Amino acid sequence: MKQRRAEPPRPGSAEHIAEQLPRRRRRLGLALVAVGVVGLAMQSFSEWLLPYNLASLDAVRQLTGSPTLTPQQLAWGWALLCLALLATMAQSQRPPALLPPLAGLALGSVHAAAGGGAASLALLLLVGVASLGWHAGRQGGLSLLLATALASTGWEWMVSDFPSLWAVAPVLVTVFVWIDLMHMRVNDRRLFGALAERDELIQSLDQRTAELTALQGARTRLLASISHDLRQPLQAVRLYAEAMQAAEAPTAAQPLERRDPEATQARAHRSELLRQQMRAADDATAMLDQFSEFSAIEQGALQSRPELVEVRDILEAVAASLQATQSPAQLRLSVHGRRQWMHTDRTQLARLVQNLAGNAVRYSVGLRRDRPARVVLAVRPHTSGGAQGLAIDVVDNGRGIPADKLDAVFEPYVQLTDGATGAPAGASRGGRGLGLAIVRGLAAQLELRIAPLKSRVGHGTRFRVLIPAEQRRAGLPSLTPPGTLSTPEVDTTRLDGWLLALLDDEAAPRSALRAALEGAGATIVDAGALDQLKLQLDDEPRFPDALVVDHDLGIGKPDGVAAVLSLRAEWELMVPAVVVTGRVGALGTITLPKRCSLLAKPVALATLVATLRRLQRPAGGGAGATTVDIPVDADGP
Secondary structure (H helix, E strand, C coil): CCCCCCCCCCCCCHHHHHHHHHHHHHHHHHHHHHHHHHHHHHHHHCCCCCCCCHHHHHHHHHHHCCCCCCHHHHHHHHHHHHHHHHHHHHHCCCCCCCHHHHHHHHHHCHHHHCCCHHHHHHHHHHHHHHCCCCCCCCCCHHHHHHHHHHHHHHHHHHHCCCCCHHHHHHHHHHHHHHHHHHHHHHHHHHHHHHHHHHHHHHHHHHHHHHHHHHHHHHHHHHHHHHHHHHHHHHHHHHHHHHHHHHHHCCCCCCHHHHHCHHHHHHHHHHHHHHHHHHHHHHHHHHHHHHHHHHHHHHCCCCCCCCEEEEHHHHHHHHHHHHHCCCCCCCEEEEEECCCCEEEECHHHHHHHHHHHHHHHHHCCCCCCCCCCEEEEEEEEEEEECCEEEEEEEEEECCCCCCHHHCCHHHCCCCCCECCCCCCECCHHHCCCCCHHHHHHHHHHHCCCEECCCEEECCCEEEEEEEECHHHEECCCCCCCCCCCCCCCCCCCCCCCCCEEEEECCCHHHHHHHHHHHHHCCCEEEEECCHHHHHHHHHCCCCCCCEEEEECCCCCCCCCHHHHHHHHHHHHCCCCCEEEEECCHHHCCCCCCCCCEEEEECCCCHHHHHHHHHHHHHHHCCCCCCCCCCCCCCCCCC
16 A cells, blocks of 8 residues: 655644754855865965965875976865765755765865965864765764865874864864754754744644634625525515505595595605614614624625716715605705716616715714704715716714714724713614725625715715725717607506516515516516516516516526526516615626616615616606617627
């Protein structure tokens, strides 16, 4: 059975450093010795700096049988041999056992090559210093030092009349060995011990980080599951309330009842209760949205899908959804500015504006009993750095922000307190101090910039988001040809004469959405499965004006986007479609086809109606307008 090869140590670990440090010291020491060898050999070109013993030259001539051998030839021949051996040692991962002693014997021959004991002593000192830190047997430092000392002593005994190195060499070798054992190796053990402790700490931190990452992922999945499961009943609660509110609205068929003060008062009371019910559902949804979105921002899981977006259209949709939760006597929301276009992620930009506007409403409504809260959403050109971009302003006449809190409001879980009670201001509206933190994260994701806040306590606040010129786009041409007669104004909050196809696998949300859309004047064909919806639509005399499809249609079944594409392909029509989902974390990952919009549950009826009318504009819009025959592969506007 083959043994598994040990994995190489991780770079930077204690084991890796313990393996590499002696090797690096060996290469550095051998380079230092090589410089000394070259220096000794270069003495032959001029007067010898160290004392030169001619007896050494004569002995080499006799041993080699070369009577014409010159000092230069002898010195450089010895130097080239030593340099070759030193280079071989430096290049080897682990030098062969005989290579260090052989190199030491060659270095020790300096007495004969350089002509004296002074050169031998100098080179022995150099080898001793250079070998410190890699005396270990596998590196060959100790054997190199011993062989150099032995060769130097032997050559001096052979050619010198007064040998003295034999008494000095053992002392030098002993000193260098003692320094290596008592200092170099002790310091190395301390260093490697500290590195090992560091590695254990890093491994523990890595393990802890992995555990935290797993817990974070589990928390995210739990939040996504809870968010999706809770959005279904919240969707039903809100839409049933809107349907009942629409049914409570007086009509021309009730002239006498409208004049009855008691009936009018009872109707107003029921309408207020329904509005409060919708507000409570919106507060619960806001909590789910904030926790889910902030978790996605923290993990860097947001993905943007830029497209051509009409900014005022987004502001109008946000204003309509917020105004629907408050009576005109309590809140007046208005939108200003001309139509402006930019290239960005529609869903994330709408969420950014929704958070800013919702924050303005939360801290403005109910502040003054004598007049309603005023919130203004505006888009206008803005020049910065010589380039003309856009600015989105959200202005309110609320309680304002103290000067020392202007920067803190964008931090997570920060809420302003009511100066009178000390309780979080606006906390009753479901705030958890994450709305503006999410705004900051979305602005960074979309490469937008938040201008410094302007606020006066007791007078209101202005938030401004700056859109760079690179994202601004020229306005699209008007879809109405010049000279065309203007069509009669229609109620943009109604869908009178529309035929809508509704697909949702869960009965309760589908029933609630059907009731709400029918209250807005639309005719609904609904089903829980795609095949069933197709069969019911076959009985209709015309194609639907738009599709409203839930994204999650059951395990193992095509999702809402696939259902939209299937219906379009079968009809060969680019039918406008709205896809709704309870998974907020998936908003940035769903790829939408053309003339299709994505909304998060629970969907306010005003938001859904505004989105449907916006998608229907290319088809000519208007009550009861049928879908224009647009091939499914045609480009959108």
